[in-house]
Amino acid sequence: MPSLGADMESGTLIEWLVKVGDRVHRGDIVAVVETDKGAIEIEIFEDAVVAELLVQPDTEVAIGTPLARLDRVGEPAAPRAAPAAEPRAAIPIPPAAPTPRGAPRPPPVAPPPMPPRAPSIARPSAAAVPSIATRRKVSPAARQHAREHGVDLDRVTGTGDGGVVTVADVEKFIRAPPPSAPMPSTPPPPSTTPPSIAAPAAVVAPTERAAAAASPMRRAIAAAMSRSKREIPHYYLAHTIDLEPALAWLERRNAQRPIERRIVYGALLLKAVARAAADNPSLNGYWRDGAFEGSATVNVGVVISLRGGGLAAPALQNAATLDIDGLMAALKDATERARRGRLKSSELSSATITVSSLGDTGVESIYPIIHPPQVAIVGFGAVVSRPWVADGGLYVRRVVTVTLAADHRASDGHDGARFLTAIERLLAKPEAL
Amino acid sequence: MNEADLRNAVLQALYSIAPEAEGERLDPQASLRDQLDIDSMDFLNFLVALKDTVGVEVPESDYAQVANLDDCIRYLAARLPST
Numbered sequence: 130m131p132s133l134g135a136d137m138e139s140g141t142l143i144e145w146l147v148k149v150g151d152r153v154h155r156g157d158i159v160a161v162v163e164t165d166k167g168a169i170e171i172e173i174f175e176d177a178v179v180a181e182l183l184v185q186p187d188t189e190v191a192i193g194t195p196l197a198r199l200d201r202v203g204e205p206a207a208p209r210a211a212p213a214a215e216p217r218a219a220i221p222i223p224p225a226a227p228t229p230r231g232a233p234r235p236p237p238v239a240p241p242p243m244p245p246r247a248p249s250i251a252r253p254s255a256a257a258v259p260s261i262a263t264r265r266k267v268s269p270a271a272r273q274h275a276r277e278h279g280v281d282l283d284r285v286t287g288t289g290d291g292g293v294v295t296v297a298d299v300e301k302f303i304r305a306p307p308p309s310a311p312m313p314s315t316p317p318p319p320s321t322t323p324p325s326i327a328a329p330a331a332v333v334a335p336t337e338r339a340a341a342a343a344s345p346m347r348r349a350i351a352a353a354m355s356r357s358k359r360e361i362p363h364y365y366l367a368h369t370i371d372l373e374p375a376l377a378w379l380e381r382r383n384a385q386r387p388i389e390r391r392i393v394y395g396a397l398l399l400k401a402v403a404r405a406a407a408d409n410p411s412l413n414g415y416w417r418d419g420a421f422e423g424s425a426t427v428n429v430g431v432v433i434s435l436r437g438g439g440l441a442a443p444a445l446q447n448a449a450t451l452d453i454d455g456l457m458a459a460l461k462d463a464t465e466r467a468r469r470g471r472l473k474s475s476e477l478s479s480a481t482i483t484v485s486s487l488g489d490t491g492v493e494s495i496y497p498i499i500h501p502p503q504v505a506i507v508g509f510g511a512v513v514s515r516p517w518v519a520d521g522g523l524y525v526r527r528v529v530t531v532t533l534a535a536d537h538r539a540s541d542g543h544d545g546a547r548f549l550t551a552i553e554r555l556l557a558k559p560e561a562l
Numbered sequence: 563m564n565e566a567d568l569r570n571a572v573l574q575a576l577y578s579i580a581p582e583a584e585g586e587r588l589d590p591q592a593s594l595r596d597q598l599d600i601d602s603m604d605f606l607n608f609l610v611a612l613k614d615t616v617g618v619e620v621p622e623s624d625y626a627q628v629a630n631l632d633d634c635i636r637y638l639a640a641r642l643p644s645t
Contacts, residue, residue, distance in 0.1 A: 383622050388613050393602045436582055464603050489601040
């Protein structure tokens with residue numbers, strides 16, 4: 130279970146996307162894990178063959194716990210993913226699921242306990258493949274909704290694409306639970322009994338305590354932000370920028386293009402931040418173990434607020450070198466996947482600087498909190514029309530307030546000021562971005 | 563495409579970006595972006611979806627004319643491609 134953030138302690142394996150015997154390649158998505166930050170796709174970092182799946186779906190494990198054992202391609206089986214001295218194949222599986230299920234599920238095919246230090250030459254066998262095919266597809270939002278309302282997902286009929294269970298399906302179930310279903314994942318036979326007589330045995334009223342408890346995402350935000358304010362000596366700068374040239378340029382450009390290729394102005398802001406960060410390296414990187422580690426590339430984390438609360442900050446990789454269309458495509462893709470709860474593990478840990486934009490709420494400025502171990506975060510408020518003095522005259526201009534919160538251990542106010550004026554300069558010549 | 567079809571197409575496009583709004587009552591005169599907490603990226607996706615289903619492309623300069631449900635339907639109705 131990889132660590133996907135400074136304060137992540139555990140994650141729940143939701144789904145395996147590979148089975149024993151599969152050949153996997155660097156960058157492949159092999160599993161989906163539910164974390165404090167929502168559902169995350171786990172990538173693999175080597176070419177290998179899946180030898181054994183050590184953790185069953187729906188199991189929560191601490192970070193560092195091996196999820197699977199890989200055989201290196203071209204090598205006899207060697208335990209790759211078991212760093213601990215003792216084989217840790219026996220990951221405890223919760224004895225009972227927290228929510229009542231309609232019927233016992235097929236017994237989990239637990240990996241046989243490995244003899245200590247035995248060279249594992251076990252070949253993949255069909256028996257070791259968990260029954261992926263029988264797992265229900267559930268949208269992350271629906272999963273959360275079901276948990277909040279104590280709904281047993283096995284009893285909800287999915288009506289989304291390919292039978293995916295959606296929030297609407299969960300809602301429908303809460304409003305009118307079907308008669309007690311005999312088996313999970315077997316559609317109930319067409320019944321002539323009216324559905325209204327069902328006793329909603331699977332709907333467990335949330336206890337007051339559960340209702341008051343913070344969601345995992347809320348707790349993760351709380352932990353990361355508390356750590357930031359506790360450890361990082363922030364300094365803050367603010368600067369109001371005339372955005373008229375950039376917006377006028379963008380509007381002309383968008384007017385000439387089909388709607389699918391329009392650019393939102395936020396993409397321009399991100400590009401300017403990325404280029405300014407490349408030119409001001411003391412704001413781009415990490416503070417770790419008492420020293421600043423600069424980053425050669427600029428990966429801009431974008432704070433995306435999620436429907437239903439919380440946020441995610443996936444990184445747009447190499448944002449300084451993407452052209453504006455490429456950056457827009459990356460932003461669109463990351464936004465959609467963040468909202469669907471399908472970000473990749475690498476996206477959540479690779480940002481070297483973060484941008485938080487409140488632009489769409491109408492609020493003029495934001496004083497954001499640094500995401501550790503990064504050393505800077507840039508905020509943009511709403512674009513507003515204001516009186517503006519230029520060339521000795523008074524004009525109405527659309528302006529934006531850009532703020533910087535930076536780690537004073539890594540940089541000084543002078544560096545921060547140069548960074549903000551670099552953003553201003555870049556936005557004054559949008560065609561060169 | 564009659565007005566009921568058009569209304570349905572607009573609602574479906576909204577639900578595609580704000581799925582939690584499905585079944586919720588919308589104030590037809592109030593700003594869609596305020597009611598549904600839609601940001602500029604979502605709004606663009608909403609208009610792309612409308613172009614696909616209704617066949618009308620809304621230029622950026624007309625965004626103010628499609629800001630609420632009633633205005634949006636009226637705007638699209640006046641520009642439906644003749645078939």
